[in-house]
Amino acid sequence: xxxxxxxxxxxxxxxxxxxxxxxxxxxxxxxxxxxxxxxxxxxxxxxxxxxxxxxxxxxxxxxxxxxxxxxxxxxxxxxxxxxxxxxxxxxxxxxxxxxxxxxxxxxxxxxxxxxxxxxxxxxxxxxxxxxxxxxxxxxxxxxxxxxxxxxxxxxxxxxxxxxxxxxxxxxxxxxxxxxxxxxxxxxxxxxxxxxxxxxxxxxxxxxxxxxxxxxxxxxxxxxxxxxxxxxxxxxxxxxxxxxxxxxxxxxxxxxxxxxxxxxxxxxxxxxxxxxxxxxxxxxxxxxxxxxxxxxxxxxxxxxxxxxxxxxxxxxxxxxxxxxxxxxxxxxxxxxxxxxxxxxxxxxxxxxxxxxxxxxxxxxxxxxxxxxxxxxxxxxxxxxxxxxxxxxxxxxxxxxxxxxxxxxxxxxxxxxxxxxxxxxxxxxxxxxxxxxxxxxxxxxxxxxxxxxxxxxxxxxxxxxxxxxxxxxxxxxxxxxxxxxxxxxxxxxxxxxxxxxxxxxxxxxxxxxxxxxxx
Amino acid sequence: xxxxxxxxxxxxxxxxxxxxxxxxxxxxxxxxxxxxxxxxxxxxxxxxxxxxxxxxxxxxxxxxxxxxxxxxxxxxxxxxxxxxxxxxxxxxxxxxxxxxxxxxxxxxxxxxxxxxxxxxxxxxxxxxxxxxxxxxxxxxxxxxxxxxxxxxxxxxxxxxxxxxxxxxxxxxxxxxxxxxxxxxxxxxxxxxxxxxxxxxxxxxxxxxxxxxxxxxxxxxxxxxxxxxxxxxxxxxxxxxxxxxxxxxxxxxxxxxxxxxxxxxxxxxxxxxxxxxxxxxxxxxxxxxxxxxxxxxxxxxxxxxxxxxxxxxxxxxxxxxxxx
Numbered sequence: 001x002x003x004x005x006x007x008x009x010x011x012x013x014x015x016x017x018x019x020x021x022x023x024x025x026x027x028x029x030x031x032x033x034x035x036x037x038x039x040x041x042x043x044x045x046x047x048x049x050x051x052x053x054x055x056x057x058x059x060x061x062x063x064x065x066x067x068x069x070x071x072x073x074x075x076x077x078x079x080x081x082x083x084x085x086x087x088x089x090x091x092x093x094x095x096x097x098x099x100x101x102x103x104x105x106x107x108x109x110x111x112x113x114x115x116x117x118x119x120x121x122x123x124x125x126x127x128x129x130x131x132x133x134x135x136x137x138x139x140x141x142x143x144x145x146x147x148x149x150x151x152x153x154x155x156x157x158x159x160x161x162x163x164x165x166x167x168x169x170x171x172x173x174x175x176x177x178x179x180x181x182x183x184x185x186x187x188x189x190x191x192x193x194x195x196x197x198x199x200x201x202x203x204x205x206x207x208x209x210x211x212x213x214x215x216x217x218x219x220x221x222x223x224x225x226x227x228x229x230x231x232x233x234x235x236x237x238x239x240x241x242x243x244x245x246x247x248x249x250x251x252x253x254x255x256x257x258x259x260x261x262x263x264x265x266x267x268x269x270x271x272x273x274x275x276x277x278x279x280x281x282x283x284x285x286x287x288x289x290x291x292x293x294x295x296x297x298x299x300x301x302x303x304x305x306x307x308x309x310x311x312x313x314x315x316x317x318x319x320x321x322x323x324x325x326x327x328x329x330x331x332x333x334x335x336x337x338x339x340x341x342x343x344x345x346x347x348x349x350x351x352x353x354x355x356x357x358x359x360x361x362x363x364x365x366x367x368x369x370x371x372x373x374x375x376x377x378x379x380x381x382x383x384x385x386x387x388x389x390x391x392x393x394x395x396x397x398x399x400x401x402x403x404x405x406x407x408x409x410x411x412x413x414x415x416x417x418x419x420x421x422x423x424x425x426x427x428x429x430x431x432x433x434x435x436x437x438x439x440x441x442x443x444x445x446x447x448x449x450x451x452x453x454x455x456x457x458x459x460x461x462x463x464x465x466x467x468x469x470x471x472x473x474x475x476x477x478x479x480x481x482x483x484x485x486x487x488x489x490x491x492x493x494x495x496x497x498x499x500x501x502x503x504x505x506x507x508x509x510x511x512x513x514x515x516x517x
Numbered sequence: 518x519x520x521x522x523x524x525x526x527x528x529x530x531x532x533x534x535x536x537x538x539x540x541x542x543x544x545x546x547x548x549x550x551x552x553x554x555x556x557x558x559x560x561x562x563x564x565x566x567x568x569x570x571x572x573x574x575x576x577x578x579x580x581x582x583x584x585x586x587x588x589x590x591x592x593x594x595x596x597x598x599x600x601x602x603x604x605x606x607x608x609x610x611x612x613x614x615x616x617x618x619x620x621x622x623x624x625x626x627x628x629x630x631x632x633x634x635x636x637x638x639x640x641x642x643x644x645x646x647x648x649x650x651x652x653x654x655x656x657x658x659x660x661x662x663x664x665x666x667x668x669x670x671x672x673x674x675x676x677x678x679x680x681x682x683x684x685x686x687x688x689x690x691x692x693x694x695x696x697x698x699x700x701x702x703x704x705x706x707x708x709x710x711x712x713x714x715x716x717x718x719x720x721x722x723x724x725x726x727x728x729x730x731x732x733x734x735x736x737x738x739x740x741x742x743x744x745x746x747x748x749x750x751x752x753x754x755x756x757x758x759x760x761x762x763x764x765x766x767x768x769x770x771x772x773x774x775x776x777x778x779x780x781x782x783x784x785x786x787x788x789x790x791x792x793x794x795x796x797x798x799x800x801x802x803x804x805x806x807x808x809x810x811x812x813x814x815x816x817x818x819x820x821x822x823x824x825x826x827x828x829x830x831x832x833x834x835x836x837x838x839x840x
Contacts, residue, residue, distance in 0.1 A: 030690060197602075199686055219690070224789075226784045226796075239684070391549075392549070397548040397553060
């Protein structure tokens with residue numbers, strides 16, 4: 001190579017590396033985000049509502065994080081192995097991780113967290129039902145031994161599902177009244193700094209974070225703005241940079257997305273896979289008839305709801321599992337919009353215009369409009385619908401007490417059918433008083449067996465076969481009317497980079513985020 | 518006078534206790550309870566979880582026992598513990614009270630000052646274009662829903678003109694001190710205080726105008742004119758002063774409700790006050806917090822009624838305190 005060629009090549013390499021450096025993460029900056037409603041507490045081991053997880057997911061950490069495809073990624077565990085029989089999970093913890101107060105994070109904290117969460121965390125308790133014992137052979141190793149293989153086990157370690165709790169602050173105390181609840185101490189990329197109730201929560205960068213060079217951002221302010229229109233205005237006037245999914249009404253999204261320097265993404269919900277459906281009371285009234293329920297599926301124009309109410313975000317649901325959930329299959333009976341078929345099925349069902357009570361989900365204007373659209377669809381095929389207005393506690397009570405015919409809802413699915421799908425269809429989950437179980441009262445011994453077997457079957461291929469069969473049966477029986485796989489758009493300034501990179505999106509996204517200046 | 522005040526305070530305490538009992542049952546008549554709401558927010562809740570929450574909040578006890586414990590607490594100035602916020606109710610209310618008092622106090626002062634001023638002007642120039650303009654404006658502000666006025670104000674002054682902030686109590690993160698902080702809070706205060714103030718201003722303006730026109734027809738005003746007093750003196754010293762009694766009554770009633778009456782405005786402007794606290798407590802069926810706010814609001818109404826009675830005396834010396 002001649003000298004000249006070498007010089008040109010060197011110049012090009014330099015230019016390319018400068019360009020790459022210019023595009024790389026930059027340190028510094030403050031991000032203003034919206035949080036709604038104001039979380040009751042940031043101690044995610046005690047409170048697991050959405051806003052708490054969103055803020056606290058940047059303060060606390062789990063052993064693992066998950067990619068958008070729900071593959072496990074290192075968190076507080078740097079590596080892990082699973083025994084051949086699927087019963088022993090060994091985690092190696094990251095070296096040098098410390099709590100925000102400077103104490104080291106060790107395997108004893110993991111053991112303590114498991115015991116803590118069994119007492120305080122309803123979902124963790126269910127996830128750990130197959131756990132036989134957990135041991136810490138040394139400071140940086142934790143071994144979980146299961147009673148029998150539990151397929152979803154590797155998927156239960158994200159920060160909202162199994163957060164690590166500092167043993168040195170909680171051991172031997174009353175967890176619920178521990179003063180540390182007001183000044184949360186985690187191992188995460190951001191530390192709690194200040195909370196002015198009703199106004200804002202302030203997190204600051206953890207300078208001793210165990211991942212070198214992260215986080216990039218110096219501070220995060222979470223603003224509490226209770227009115228949806230006011231949240232839109234706050235973004236529009238430049239006072240906030242991040243509107244996490246669900247912060248603004250859907251009809252505001254197209255307008256906001258046209259603003260300068262604005263990016264919108266529906267990603268970051270893969271782990272939760274919010275799945276919406278109509279509870280159909282299988283016990284009494286017209287909805288107890290399978291043909292009537294099938295007629296509903298044909299009567300509702302779900303594509304139109306997706307395009308009009310949800311601005312094209314999300315997907316039409318094909319059955320009980322969202323498409324991001326393990327073992328999802330689309331090879332199930334199809335229910336395309338077909339009012340004529342719906343009318344024929346209603347006739348077969350012997351429906352004579354009895355009144356059907358429908359509860360919209362009282363979560364704001366988007367859900368109200370969706371309910372009105374569905375009512376119109378149902379009236380078009382001759383169903384006599386009465387809309388019942390409630391607020392959130394009223395809705396919870398009516399659904400828990402089975403006092404409805406049709407009720408809108410959406411629930412998270414947590415990546416695996418054994419975690420977030422089965423609970424809504426197996427007969428052991430029929431129990432008054434909770435709006436999250438088998439509220440519709442569907443009971444099918446075959447389904448019960450399939451979900452029981454599927455949770456503990458090993459290896460993956462065996463589970464796939466079981467869940468495929470379960471999905472087909474459920475879609476044929478229509479115990480509930482599946483509507484859409486929801487995507488709640490996250491709206492940000494395009495200058496806020498890398499915010500949504502994992503399956504839980506903004507909930508643990510600020511670790512990698514940076515601001516382009 | 519002291520025995521009058523003592524008697525009024527004693528009566529007020531009885532009324533307050535009656536209100537506590539009434540509110541206690543009213544709140545529990547609404548469907549749903551805090552355990553269901555909290556489980557709903559967590560997206561998970563088995564029977565064990567719900568039972569744990571109800572036990573923790575004391576909701577598993579019979580209603581009369583719950584009432585007894587609550588009233589016992591009130592008598593020792595303990596407003597209980599907020600289920601959702603996991604803090605003493607009194608702490609939460611005290612945290613929010615200054616912001617609400619600043620907002621409603623400013624709104625009250627604006628509305629009273631300008632309401633009486635515009636009402637007096639309308640009465641002074643009754644039948645002229647000025648009277649018509651003031652009356653029509655007052656009617657519009659009185660009839661327009663507060664939340665709509667708030668949203669339109671945000672649209673005009675924050676979004677379009679970019680003159681004033683649209684939400685919050687202060688510029689978060691700016692860390693202003695001294696005069697800069699006062700000006701910053703004032704800038705945040707203008708829109709919400711004016712929004713509330715416009716409604717009350719309209720009420721006072723209408724009331725002052727009507728009352729002044731009525732007083733102006735009375736014989737002692739004719740006497741004043743016959744004495745050769747100037748019109749300005751008659752209006753200010755004789756008509757306005759005598760016309761103020763119904764305005765003071767109305768202001769007294771409204772001053773008490775101002776503490777809890779800013780629910781919509783505080784929500785739209787994200788103002789961290791008691792109105793929002795009450796709104797959120799209602800949606801979350803946070804019984805103790807809601808009752809606590811009711812107790813404070815009721816106490817304020819009773820206190821302002823007492824103050825109103827005392828102000829009557831200074832406005833109209835003919836009124837005497839009867840024991």
